[in-house]
Structures are given as C-alpha cells and as structure tokens.
Amino acid sequence: MIIVLRQGTPQAEIDHLTDMIVGQGISVNPIVGSDLTILGLIGDTSRVDPTQLESFQCVERIMHVAEPFKKANRMFHPGNSVIEAGGATIGGKGLAVMAGPCSVESREQITTVAKAVKAAGATVLRGGAFKPRTSPYAFQGLKYEGLELLKAAREETGLPIVSELMSPYDIERFVEDVDIIQVGARNMQNFDLLRQLGKTQKPILLKRGLSATIEEWLMSAEYIMAGGNSNVILCERGIRTFETYTRNTVDLSAVLAVKKLSHLPVVVDPSHGTGKRWMVPPMARAAIAVGADGLMVEVHNDPQHALCDGQQSITPDDFTQVMAEIRAIAQAVGRDI
C-alpha cells in the first residue's frame, strides 16, 4: 500500500501519520520527491483500513499494490481449484457445460430438456425455480415446486442441478436439494447472503454483478471463502456498458484476468450476456477459445412459449449443434469435453 501525501505537508503531520501506521505493526518507507512525498507501507496491510487513512488531511490518495483478497488469490494458491459437484467437475481439463431452461415450468418441460441436453453432452442441468425479475408483476418462478421438478429431472438423467437462491431463508432447503447454488448478478454484493453461504460446504456459482469490477467480484468470492466454503465457481455474464444493442457486454478478457488473479474456475453465460439467441453459439465458441472452464446456456424446448427469457434461449437442436462446434474449439485449445 502506498500513501501519496499532499504537497507541502508539514513533517509533524507526516510523523503523526507514520506513528499511527507503525502502531499497527506495519513498516513505513518514505520516498521524498521534489514535488511530492509518498510513503510505502510494508507488512500485512490487509488489516489497514484505507478509508481511515484517506480521512487524514495530509493524505492525497492511497494506492493499492497488492490485491485485497487472500483466499481467492492465486498468489497464495498457485494451482487451479477444481470443484466437484454431484459428480460433475468444474475447473479441470474437462469443460463444464451447464444447460437448461431459464425457468422450470413443468415436469414434462424440465425432463424433456434435461434429457436433450444430457444427450448433447451437458454436464450440469440448470433451471430457475426462484426468478429475480425486474418487475414485481412478472412470473416469479414455481419456487419450491420448481425445486421438486429439478430433483425429478436429476433422478431421471443423473445430471447434477444448479439453481438460483434469492433468500437466506431458503439456504437450508437449497443445500439439501441442489448440487450447485447460484447467486445471481443482482445479489453479488448481497453480503448477508454471501456470509450465510460461506457457512455451508455447497458449491456456489457466483455471477458477476452488472457493473462489478473484477476485484469486487473476487472480493465477493472472498466473502464466501472467508466463512470456510472454498467451493466457489465464478460466472461471467456480461457487464453493463453504454452499448444497448446487446443486453449486456460479455467481457471475455475478464476470464483471463480472473484466471490470472485467482485459482477459482470461471464459466461464461452467453445467454444472459447477449440477450439474443442467435449470438449464443458464436459467443459460446469464443468463450471456450479464450480459455473459460465451461458454459452456462439457456436451452428451452419451446422458446416462444417460455415463461421467461425466451428471446435468449436456444432449442435442444441448436444446443446439439453448439456442442459440436465447441468440441472442435476445445480440441484446438487443449481442453476435453
């Protein structure tokens, strides 16, 4: 951590600040330039609160040298984390492909889709039971009934299931029912929920927030890991930019950044990322080409009658085609599928 001091700060103030920092067990190295003076801090600065330092009148600004996350940091855990969930693995050489409908709608629907995506090569079944909808008047999901239908589909196909959790009240139920608990983009900084999930050992799929920096995303993973649950899978699902042609802007360089900064696996969701069905196959190919550990894809047997997000869902036939395409890409980048 580096402190840039205000121009013309009296020595007495520098001494006062230095004493305060040294009192926390940190060494302070001053660098005195012609116009500016900076202080270099050495030691475990994760315990130093930067906002407290910034409140000193003599502090111009604080610059971070090291990343603020520890357990998620590749610096302290050089090997890739491989997460095991209901028989599927995420983060190893094999790609993880999570596919299924945005919303679970009926037993027939989820079972049909589950069988189809399994046949095409999916390794995890996705399906929404509790749906975060922007409008309070939109369909909110089948809730507990949806979970039951997902379990039935797992029973029939053997595919592990991932589904989104919206309330801390439902954690116990989800831990019992699903194989991976999804935290949606809008809850990425719902710290109360993250903290509760850190107390379980269930794999968590943590979606990147709509305008979350890579560092904030990893800090949210850190929340879960700090509680004792290191089974975190990251999911890039597009960020909000000024561009309105697509629902979001998929940030594939974030996959690279995350894999450099952290040991956690990361998958890409081209369905929410683009909001357009016809963009899903090429963006899925690009995600694998860039080095993602897998995909999360919306597949619906009848997109026109989907109760949510039909415009970004592909059919099982399309999905079979996508799998064929990414197989070739996976081979080219040395991954299995």
Added chain:
Amino acid sequence: MIIVLRQGTPQAEIDHLTDMIVGQGISVNPIVGSDLTILGLIGDTSRVDPTQLESFQCVERIMHVAEPFKKANRMFHPGNSVIEAGGATIGGKGLAVMAGPCSVESREQITTVAKAVKAAGATVLRGGAFKPRTSPYAFQGLKYEGLELLKAAREETGLPIVSELMSPYDIERFVEDVDIIQVGARNMQNFDLLRQLGKTQKPILLKRGLSATIEEWLMSAEYIMAGGNSNVILCERGIRTFETYTRNTVDLSAVLAVKKLSHLPVVVDPSHGTGKRWMVPPMARAAIAVGADGLMVEVHNDPQHALCDGQQSITPDDFTQVMAEIRAIAQAVGRDI
C-alpha cells in the same frame, strides 16, 4: 408497446402472433411500411411479457411506449407524495436533511454528532449499525448494539433515525426500532428484501444501484409499493462510470427525471456520491439548486478516526457551514429549510 417485425415475415406468422396477443385482451394495430412492418399494441400491456414476444422468430425487437411501473408513476398520481417519518416530512416544500456518521461507533460519538447536526438544522439522524463492506475483513458495524445507540440518540435529540437494513431476518427489529429503513445501493435489486419490505408500512429510503437505470430504480420502488407500502423515498448516490477521480458520478439530472416520471420524493447523497469530503458542500448546494427534496450527508466528529468512510465525512462545523449555504440556495429555488 410496439413490435418491430423482421423484414420479410410471412403473413401467416404475423397472424399467429397477432392471435396470441389478442388472446390476452390486447388490440393490435399493424403499420405496414415499405421495408418494415410494426405492430402497435393497445390495452393494458403491463400483463404482456416482452421477453416472451421477443422469442418469436418473426419479432425483430420490442419497444416500450409506456413506463412499466404503475404505482410509482406520476401519470396515475400527479401530486407529489409527502412521506411522514417520526415527525419529519420528506417531499414537501421543506427540505429533508439526513445527517450523521457512516457508522455508529459509541454512545458518545452518536449523541455528540446527533446534537450537533440537530443544532445545525438536520431533520433526520443517519447512522449505520449494519455496514455493507466490500471486504469481509473490514469493520461490519456494531449491529444490534448500534441500533440501541441510535435509539438513545433519538431519545436525547428528538430526531427520527434512518439506518440500513441488510438481512430480511432483521426487518421486524428495524420496523420497531428505526423511523426510516434504508436499502443500500447494492441491495436495490435484492427483490426478496424489497418484497418483504412491501409488507410493512415503514418509510423506506431506496438508494439507486451503482449501475441502475432510472427505470430499474423506479421498478424497485414499484416492488415495495406493489406489496402495499407506498412510503418510498428515493436517494441518488452516484452511478458508476469510467471516471475514477470520484468514487461515483453523481447524476443530478436523475433527480429531474425521477421527479417527472414519479411522484416519489428524492434526496441526494453527496458523501457516497463523490467519496471526497471537500466535494460534499458544493455538491450539496448543486443538489438543492437542481430541485432535490433533501440531502443525506455523512457527518463525523472525528473523521480521521472514523471506523469507516472517514475520507468522505465532514465535521459538525463543516456541516453547519453547509446548512448556511444551502439555506441561501433553498430560498433561491423556493424551498424551506
């Protein structure tokens, strides 16, 4: 709602889509142009799910003509809403000024600050008991003890109190203890929390999310109002942009937009909005000049030793000066303080 059809859509598909929409009690007016055909929908389109329409192959895109929020919409409630909270009013001719420390730290601290801000003209005491911190290792607030200290400060000064809620588990306690429940920016789309708060009658201060559009913000207000609680106060606190000099970019035109689109009161938080103490007074003046219904300002008796966000807190003396400045502005724009 307007549907733009793909070029060259066969009439049979248009008829099929039209029948489906008419079946929902909506009339359809086609406009056939040389290159494109559009369908104008008339009726209560709030029940039509746009994502379902977009999933039809023949639909190029959907354009919204009316805003998707109803209860928050000024079209159906032309007069300004005035919210009453523990003796303070928000949204009337008089300005609401909420001031106090980021975090409640001790009985002495909160009481000292409370007395000082009251003397300077604040109408509500703010103070954080549960703190949403980006890092799991940062100070998370005094929690229930913080609430007790806030109540003691209210007792001593008569100022109503506002504090942030982070978990649905604490709603009952907050309803009992505070006068206004704050929903933080990171929870603006925590729909589970919003829905629960809609079941109370407590005034809710709903902060704008870091990258929330004005429409999404009002839809989150709608979530609370749809549950039966119309006591919603909006708070603009800066949005995330590419600019990094300030913590966020305060969007004062959003105050104007919200007041045109909705009848709900809106206040501005220049402390979180800028993240810089020295920017708070001028941005507070600008907020009043543009027509905000009030302010939310961080005031700390000793910013250098604040346990959080000291760099954006002003002292009670500064606050007294700010109040003097905004009084002159308020007079210029016809508001009382």
Added chain:
Amino acid sequence: MIIVLRQGTPQAEIDHLTDMIVGQGISVNPIVGSDLTILGLIGDTSRVDPTQLESFQCVERIMHVAEPFKKANRMFHPGNSVIEAGGATIGGKGLAVMAGPCSVESREQITTVAKAVKAAGATVLRGGAFKPRTSPYAFQGLKYEGLELLKAAREETGLPIVSELMSPYDIERFVEDVDIIQVGARNMQNFDLLRQLGKTQKPILLKRGLSATIEEWLMSAEYIMAGGNSNVILCERGIRTFETYTRNTVDLSAVLAVKKLSHLPVVVDPSHGTGKRWMVPPMARAAIAVGADGLMVEVHNDPQHALCDGQQSITPDDFTQVMAEIRAIAQAVGRDI
C-alpha cells in the same frame, strides 16, 4: 420512425404536427391508446430530422424503427463486402491478419518485423508513422520518414501496408503511399476527415471509437461511403467501461452485431483492446472463434525497447505461435488462413 405524444395533447396540435410531416412526403398512422397516442411514420424517414420533431411540445419522444444508415446497411446489400487492398482481401472466406509494430522506428526494425510476420502468415503489414499520443510530450512517430520505411518494407516483402492518418493535409500522400488508410478510434467522429476520405477510393480501416455505439460506428462508415468510397473495413478495438484491469473492454458481440446489421468486413485488435501482451493470444483466438474477418496485432522485435505500446506488443515468435493457434480455430469455424 415512431412518435410518442405527450399525454393529453390536444387534437389540434396532433393535426399540426401531422401536416408538417405529411408535407415531407411521409404518411402518418396514428395509434390511439387509453393513456398514450403514438404516430407511426411510413416512407423514407431518413430525410426527417428527429431532433426537429422532438422540439415540438407535444412530442414525448421519438423511437427509431429502421437503422439510420443506408449504404452500410445489409438490408440493402445482403452479400458480404470483400475489400481488395494491395493484393490482400478482407471480408472473404480467408482471414486477414494485419501485424506489425505500433510505431515504425527504423529501417531495420520494420523490415525485420515485416519479414517475420510474413513468414508466420500475416497478410498485411501494420506500422504507425503518425502516432496519436495522449501526451504532447510523448514520441509522436517518424512521420513522413516512417511512411518511407513502410514502403521499403513492402518492397522487400510484398505485404500491403496499413498506417494511421491523423490530418486531412496528409490524405494525398497516404493515398499514394499506403494500401489501407487507418482512422484511429479518437478520430472516428472527426467528420471533416471522414468526408475527405469519402472522396478517395482507398480502403479505409475505421476503428471503433472509445465509447461509440455500434450505430454511431456504422454512421461513421456511412460518412465515408456517402462520399463515394465503399471500401470500408471496420475494426473493433475495445470500448471504455468502468473496468480498469484492462485498457479497454473488447466487445466481441459487436462483431456479431456489425455483421448482422452491415455487409462490411470487421477485424479485431486484441492488442489495443486489452493493453496486455499476455492477453493477445487468447483474445485473438476468441475473435476468430466468434467470426471476425481478421485481426490486427502489434508485433515488435524487441518490445522492451519499443518507442510506444511495448506492453501490448508480442514478439515475432509469439506471433508465430498465435498464428498456429488461430489456424486450428479458423478451421473449426470454416475459415481459411
């Protein structure tokens, strides 16, 4: 084009507005809803100025149904445009790979790099002679001498050359000297320059502006094409977002959008797009996987001593490796290289 009228607009005002529009040879179809009235305009609305319509008091807002660009629009030119430049083709089945140093520095440097990238499979040599630098104190390029060195390298290798133009004063010289004229991101809306380039027949590589929407980008292409020059190649080079880990955020879905909306070829620049050398190979793979018509890559024989942008340049050896990787991807997506 659709006009949404303000609620409660008197019929006389609607009639007045309608007459004005009909006077421009456009038909007007009104759709009268319960709360709102809209007007659907049919005809060649490219001649209607939306800002003029918006200035009518009765107009709430204008919604565009058709894209405002004509010559760049795939609707009126369904086949892909294939651009020929000095022997290279861009936009056909074969991928175009433009490689070379950010800045031309010396005869030896540019010739060495040119030979190396040609051997690895590049089809065009890139090299900056005039450099747009954020700081007036930074190296601004070898200018005319740089152009001479590029020509010498073309002579030796047979590779056509692309270089950035910064001033309209130099157009004549560039038309004579280079095979493709590059318009940089910061000049994407330098309309004076675009207009002048429209008068030539030289292929133009038009980079996307830092915060340009896809529509604005295509409108800038339209400026060139409207002047009579239809040889426009688009180049996605990353957009500005809140994320600061990468220099820009490469928007690969923009490649898909552009290829759907327009018939013009589009290449991707992963070097400027990410600003990080180690991200170039995987982002290059992703660009080809998504369907780009080619790449623009910075290659420098000695990145540590590059006079500009060394941090994002790869070595000739790295480039040879990149070419091997994208060959496999190209094959998987049905492209030649």
Added chain:
Amino acid sequence: MIIVLRQGTPQAEIDHLTDMIVGQGISVNPIVGSDLTILGLIGDTSRVDPTQLESFQCVERIMHVAEPFKKANRMFHPGNSVIEAGGATIGGKGLAVMAGPCSVESREQITTVAKAVKAAGATVLRGGAFKPRTSPYAFQGLKYEGLELLKAAREETGLPIVSELMSPYDIERFVEDVDIIQVGARNMQNFDLLRQLGKTQKPILLKRGLSATIEEWLMSAEYIMAGGNSNVILCERGIRTFETYTRNTVDLSAVLAVKKLSHLPVVVDPSHGTGKRWMVPPMARAAIAVGADGLMVEVHNDPQHALCDGQQSITPDDFTQVMAEIRAIAQAVGRDI
C-alpha cells in the same frame, strides 16, 4: 511514478531495469515487501514513457503519483487563469454566459437571438456555422456564410462570438473571424487540430469528450498549451454512461475536480449535457451552485423550426427566466453576473 514488480523477479532483472531508469536521470528507491517489491522513481518522470516500462517482463504495473500535465496543472500555477475574449472575461469573479442557437440559420434569426440573449445578460454569443452531425445526411451548417452572419450579429450587439471549428483548413479564418474557437467533444482528441490551435493565441473552448476522463481532458488542454497558447477554457457537456433517459450524464463533480487540478476556467453546457429543454434551467442553476465559471446554453427563437437540436433549445423568454434564477444562485455562492 511507482513500479510494482512481478513477484519473484530475480535481482539481476531489477538491476537491469534500475540502470535503464537511472540512465534517464531519475533516482530509484526500492521498497522490498514480503510478497512484492516496488520501485519509487524520483525526478522529472514526465520524460519517462510508462508504456516502455510496462513492456519489461518484470514489471507488473505502473502507478502514477503526479499528474502528467504540467502547464495546465494548478500545482505549478496556483492562481485561477482568467481568459479575456473580445471584451468578455472567463474565469474571474463574474460568470460567463454563452448563449445562442445551435446553428446559425439566417441573418434575422441570429440577430434576433443575439439581441435577446444580450438583453437577458449573456456575455458571449454562441452559434454553429460548421456542425458536427452524426449523420452525413443531416444539415451540416451554413459554413462560411454562418461565420459572416455571426460577425454581423456581433457588430449589432457588441457580444463576442464563439463557434465550432471542424477542420484545420479553417483555423486562419476562425482566428480572424471569431473571439473564441470551440473544439467539439468528438474532436477533443483530434491531436492534429489541437496542435495547430496551440500555435495561435486565440481563446479555445475545449469541450470534454464523450467518454474522456478528467485527466485526458486536461492532457488535451496541455496539447494546446504546450504549443504556446494558454488561453484554454474547459467545457463540461456531459459524459456517456449506461443511462439513456438523458442524452448524456452531466458530471458536475468534474467541475470541482478540474478546478482543483487545474487553474483553467470551466463552464457547463446543460443543453447538450441533458438533451432536454426542460432540464436546462435546473441544471444551469446546479452548475452555478457547484462553482462553474459560467454556462453555455442553446437559445433559439423558434425551437420547433430549429434546423438542429431544437429539443434542447430554450426560448429567449425561458433564457431570461434562467438568468434571473442563476442570479440568485450566483449571489449565494459569491459570484457576480
């Protein structure tokens, strides 16, 4: 300037890098931490090219301590710059108000508006002769005839004139004809144009680019100043964000930032900043309340028939009202008008 080294960099590489830097007359202070090593550079680092440093394999990243601009920097020029232009002053205690139509359309129009805005208290007449339009098919301005009409209006009213320059070919003509040359947002990084303008002594109104950071904006001012022309006036005109309700998002905290970092005057353009006529008066009030040195406002005698941007123009009567409102605000913040 601070260099963060990659973890585990061998001492030999550090020595090599250090020698290279010391060879440029800069001292290097290493700070060796447990996980990371950083180098603090002391001396005139404006001559060091950070991109060159970043290209060293051992360099993790570069952090800037001092601002890269010199002549525009308040650190080296503590007092406010006051610019004199045709009798008007910008940057002093008195506010500068530039008002007039987006486009000059006819002698009668510009003269009528000029007289009206002068009567209301404007100090500079604005009017576009060359118009940067997104579409090549939109009205592009009266060009040289427009300049003549502006001169006639100046003759009649005595108001100095500001108008936008688009081509370096026209600099000589503009220097002769207008009192302030405007550089539009889209040309903020047209470095060729900036460099040419630096050779004149004419006051330059430099608009902030659509997605320009404050630092980039000041670097563009530096371009002009480095050439010898220190008469630069900055103009905040809104930045591009994800919000689409307004044309742009006016960033009033940028006014504060610029006035802290630089000695140059800054005015605000609420017309382009919001794109909505009804937002202009309140945003103008807010701009003065925050501390801007003046305003730039579009005023048109007949907005409905304006040839451009009518939707954001106010009438002379509205403008008279705005002037009355900002007079009261100016008084409250200690400014004259």
